[in-house]
Amino acid sequence: MDEDENYMLHALEIAQLGKWKVMPNPLVGCVIVKDDEIIAKGWHDHIGGLHAEQMAIADAEDKGISLQGATAYITLEPCNHFGRTPPCTEALLWAGIKKVVIGALDPNPTVRGGGIKMLREENFEVKSGILEKECQEQMQSFMHWCKNRRPLVTLKAATDINGRIDGDRDKPAKRFSSDSSLKLVHELRAESMAILVGVNTVIRDNPELTVRGPDIGPRELPIRVVIDPNNKIPTNCKLMEDGISKTILIQSMYFNSEKDQEHVERVTISDNNEIEILKILDMLGDRGIQSLLVEGGKDTWIRFLKSGLVDKAQLCISNLELDGESGEKFDSSYLIENGLEVSKSFDIENDKITIWAKKIK
Known part of the structure; x- marks a missing residue:
């Protein structure tokens, strides 16, 4: 298992902390890495709560840690639309993160790839498909409903x-x-x-x-x-x-x-x-x-x-x-x-x- 997979596995593990509480949203986890160290982490904890990326950014802010130049590992493609919370792509941009590693793409055909497109337009380095199968299995019912x-x-x-x-x-x-x-x-x-x-x-x-x-x-x-x-x-x-x-x-x-x-x-x-x-x-x-x-x-x-x-x-x-x-x-x-x-x-x-x-x- 390489470095990216190790960090994504950690993101999958903390996503489980939202188990049973986030439906109809999927379980999502995020860890932020800088200088080969996890400096912040977040997960979607309950319906109506912060998204995983937003919680991880807030975690870093609470610790007084700068995220400039950091890498975010996220189990699901960041959202690029307004819902109960602002777009996570904007939160990543404002935080100063420069690289985003994604597990699974958003299965919703109307928004699939939109988050990645926006990140690349803002000059983020983006990598996707890391432990994709494991990420999809964790949010299986969400993926199934979006498809069928x-x-x-x-x-x-x-x-x-x-x-x-x-x-x-x-x-x-x-x-x-x-x-x-x-x-x-x-x-x-x-x-x-x-x-x-x-x-x-x-x-x-x-x-x-x-x-x-x-x-x-x-x-x-x-x-x-x-x-x-x-x-x-x-x-x-x-x-x-x-x-x-x-x-x-x-x-x-x-x-x-x-x-x-x-x-x-x-x-x-x-x-x-x-x-x-x-x-x-x-x-x-x-x-x-x-x-x-x-x-x-x-x-x-x-x-x-x-x-x-x-x-x-x-x-x-x-x-x-x-x-x-x-x-x-x-x-x-x-x-x-x-x-x-x-x-x-x-x-x-x-x-x-x-x-x-x-x-x-």
């Missing part, structure tokens, strides 16, 4: 040791995965802008679909999405009553919404009773949703897998056995048959976790 205009889809499933996802239907639902696995679920939720379930999961479990544990900062909680073609959702369930986060009901025809609370929205996608998965993702993408976590149940998992639009999956297999003999089953064959392969596996408490990703063709 629909969310990156992650499927989350859990089974007992026999592959059963539920016990006898005439008994209350029972959680069988460990506390550590539950912590991973909430981290997955924190990485997502929306969480989706089928209406039968709502009827059976009455979930809240909230984030508990991870600090997501001032950003909004994930939107709860329910596929409910025929309006079966109980009006007194938590998703309809709690007002904690927005709830979207995806339905196949118009249903009266006069009694719904303000946080509930009904979206009609006319497609008989089998609402096409791509239409759901396009609708969410149009709303700026970059990442979607599909939590269940089995029918919903299989429909998403058969659509070919699942990008990642997390499967938790407990070493416990559910009571009874009935109950639906789910196993890794569904993932394999629909184009996913294991990228990582590990044990946690009594559970085996496998991480799956779409095969690269």
